[in-house]
Amino acid sequence: MINISRRNFVSVTTGAVVTAGSVSAQESVESKKLSAYDQVEIGNTGIKTSRLCFGTGVKAWQRKSKQTKLGRDNFVKLLRDAYEMGVRCFDAADLYGSHDIIADALAPFKRDTYTLFTKIWWRENGIPEKERYSAKVLVPRFMKEFKTDYLDMVQVHCVNKDSWLSEQSSYTNDLEELKKKGDIRAHGCSAHGFPGLKACVDSDWIDAVHIRINPFGAKMNGKVDDNLAVAKQLKSQGKGLVGMKILGEGSFAGDKNKVDQSIRFALKEAQVDVLNIGFLDVGQIKEIAERIAKV
Numbered sequence: 001m002i003n004i005s006r007r008n009f010v011s012v013t014t015g016a017v018v019t020a021g022s023v024s025a026q027e028s029v030e031s032k033k034l035s036a037y038d039q040v041e042i043g044n045t046g047i048k049t050s051r052l053c054f055g056t057g058v059k060a061w062q063r064k065s066k067q068t069k070l071g072r073d074n075f076v077k078l079l080r081d082a083y084e085m086g087v088r089c090f091d092a093a094d095l096y097g098s099h100d101i102i103a104d105a106l107a108p109f110k111r112d113t114y115t116l117f118t119k120i121w122w123r124e125n126g127i128p129e130k131e132r133y134s135a136k137v138l139v140p141r142f143m144k145e146f147k148t149d150y151l152d153m154v155q156v157h158c159v160n161k162d163s164w165l166s167e168q169s170s171y172t173n174d175l176e177e178l179k180k181k182g183d184i185r186a187h188g189c190s191a192h193g194f195p196g197l198k199a200c201v202d203s204d205w206i207d208a209v210h211i212r213i214n215p216f217g218a219k220m221n222g223k224v225d226d227n228l229a230v231a232k233q234l235k236s237q238g239k240g241l242v243g244m245k246i247l248g249e250g251s252f253a254g255d256k257n258k259v260d261q262s263i264r265f266a267l268k269e270a271q272v273d274v275l276n277i278g279f280l281d282v283g284q285i286k287e288i289a290e291r292i293a294k295v
Helices: 025-030 072-085 097-107 135-146 169-181 194-202 224-236 256-271 282-294
Strands: 039-041 048-050 052-055 089-091 115-120 149-158 185-193 208-212 240-244 274-278
Touching: 048 052, 052 072, 052 282, 072 097, 072 282, 089 274, 097 135, 115 135, 135 169, 149 169, 149 208, 169 185, 169 208, 185 194, 185 240, 194 208, 194 224, 208 224, 224 240, 256 274, 274 282
Parallel strands: 052 089, 052 274, 089 115, 115 149, 149 185, 185 208, 208 240, 240 274
Antiparallel strands: 039 048
């Protein structure tokens, strides 16, 4: 399955078969027509992937989610259908229980045509194990589960305090070593609290951030304007932005006007590189892709 050396992957772009070429997120946003399947770069990481990212952690806990509850075969088919439609970015986490399912879904495709993100769960509860192992233990396990010899991005999951970088320094130090070794291409965090997000501005260690962002403040922390200001700071520093909670964890998914507003806000105002959205069927992917094209 693996046909790219981890030592040479930095120059590789993913999913070129479905796009005319790679563009920066902002250049593409300023163009006349957007596509969910455009190739965009994640900050200054060198990672290029589809604008639309398939999030695999819908209501996830203890390595189960609404998606795993679809049944393994159905979930594999959904992920594979997404790839064949043009999605090249797949977001996972140890919390979600989706690593090996993604691996099965993407097994027919060359490793250099898709991007894998995952996250380390350091908090109590959430996963079956009581132990919280080091990144040097976890990342090799993640690679084995994904059946790959490198991961595109590994993040510290669910940070919310402004002190998280010092408190989780064992993870950040290990991830830096793993990046130098070539096991991972980039590292960062998923920020679930505004203080944790704001702390990323002052850190040179951050390559990319999963940021909660929508214009309604749904399932966000802190004021929308404050989050937007930090997003713009991070963007100006060349840090990658992966937008999450675009639909407020589904809280306004049934309101098409709000969905359109949120997608436009994330892409044009917050200038996120990719939209990370969880899907339960192909129709949802098609609908979001159509709405991205309206922007």
